[in-house]
Amino acid sequence: xxxxxxxxxxxxxxxxxxxxxxxxxxxxxxxxxxxxxxxxxxxxxxxxxxxxxxxxxxxxxxxxxxxxxxxxxxxxxxxxxxxxxxxxxxxxxxxxxxxxxxxxxxxxxxxxxx
Amino acid sequence: xxxxxxxxxxxxxxxxxxxxxxxxxxxxxxxxxxxxxxxxxxxxxxxxxxxxxxxxxxxxxxxxxxxxxxxxxxxxxxxxxxxxxxxxxxxxxxxxxxxxxxxxxxxxxxxxxx
Numbered sequence: 001x002x003x004x005x006x007x008x009x010x011x012x013x014x015x016x017x018x019x020x021x022x023x024x025x026x027x028x029x030x031x032x033x034x035x036x037x038x039x040x041x042x043x044x045x046x047x048x049x050x051x052x053x054x055x056x057x058x059x060x061x062x063x064x065x066x067x068x069x070x071x072x073x074x075x076x077x078x079x080x081x082x083x084x085x086x087x088x089x090x091x092x093x094x095x096x097x098x099x100x101x102x103x104x105x106x107x108x109x110x111x112x113x114x
Numbered sequence: 115x116x117x118x119x120x121x122x123x124x125x126x127x128x129x130x131x132x133x134x135x136x137x138x139x140x141x142x143x144x145x146x147x148x149x150x151x152x153x154x155x156x157x158x159x160x161x162x163x164x165x166x167x168x169x170x171x172x173x174x175x176x177x178x179x180x181x182x183x184x185x186x187x188x189x190x191x192x193x194x195x196x197x198x199x200x201x202x203x204x205x206x207x208x209x210x211x212x213x214x215x216x217x218x219x220x221x222x223x224x225x226x227x228x
Contacts, residue, residue: 004157043203043218056215091157100145100207100214105158 004106006092012112018080021109024073025094033103034067034077035091043091049075082113116141116208120219127194128227135189135222137204142182145207145214149178149189152201152221161189161202166209194226 005024013019025032033048047057052069060067064083069075079086089108095101117140127133137147146165150158162171162178164187170179177190191198201223205216 042220043205045215048215059215093158102148102160102163103216104160105150107157110155 004092004094004104006090006106006109008109009107010110010112012114013082014114015083016081017113018078019082019086019111019113021077021090021092021111023075023077023092023106025075025092026096026104027073029094029096029104030072031095031101032069032075033093033095034075035093037089037091037108046077079111082111084113087111087113116206116217118204118206118217118219120202120204120222122222123220124223124225126225126227129194129196131194131226133191133194133224135191135202135204135224137187137189137206137219139185139187139206139208139217141208142185143209144182145209147178147180147187147207148205148216149176149187150203150205152203154200158203191224196226196228198226199224 007022031050034046035043037043046059047067048055049069065079067077089110091105091108093103093105095103119138121136144166148163149161151161152158164171164178164180175192180187201221203221204219207214207216
């Protein structure tokens with residue numbers, strides 16, 4: 001298996017622009033997680049899905065952030081409009097069977113908002 | 115508040131040394147605990163997952179222990195090698211209060227010097 005796939009790997013954009021991050025989980029995994037990592041706060045869970053359904057989005061910072069999972073093999077995290085404080089590395093992870101299981105991470109998307 | 119703390123934040127050792135990384139958590143009612151490795155600019159690699167009913171898990175030169183009553187886990191690395199240099203993250207899934215989301219430490223940055 002190729003593991004969790006994320007695209008793009010790097011994104012540089014200007015403040016106010018829309019940003020869309022993409023994730024393909026490991027085939028057969030039922031849970032998908034979006035995280036944000038910064039030096040100051042470490043890893044923060046933004047949202048997670050079980051069987052394509054959002055379960056907990058309490059970590060989403062504000063309405064500018066939205067996430068979708070239209071099918072078992074694809075998810076997006078969108079920021080509109082983006083702000084410089086959104087600059088971070090965004091990780092997608094997946095786990096098998098339940099959201100309590102071992103999580104496997106993608107390589108991350110490094111987002112820079114100028 | 116459920117928190118995970120990793121001390122020290124950084125560690126530098128000579129090659130060949132056995133070393134211990136520490137993780138402490140504020141609530142003994144945990145579901146499981148997971149150790150990850152993160153290389154610079156890369157995603158996270160799962161190393162070991164310990165369920166709450168287990169005392170330790172081993173994989174190669176790595177051994178992770180869990181003591182729920184004292185709120186601690188340790189990651190033991192035997193005969194350290196330069197290739198072990200990375201940031202090691204501890205993440206705890208507590209039983210209640212947060213939908214069993216992983217709560218993350220900020221990591222220990224390890225440098226193994228040849």
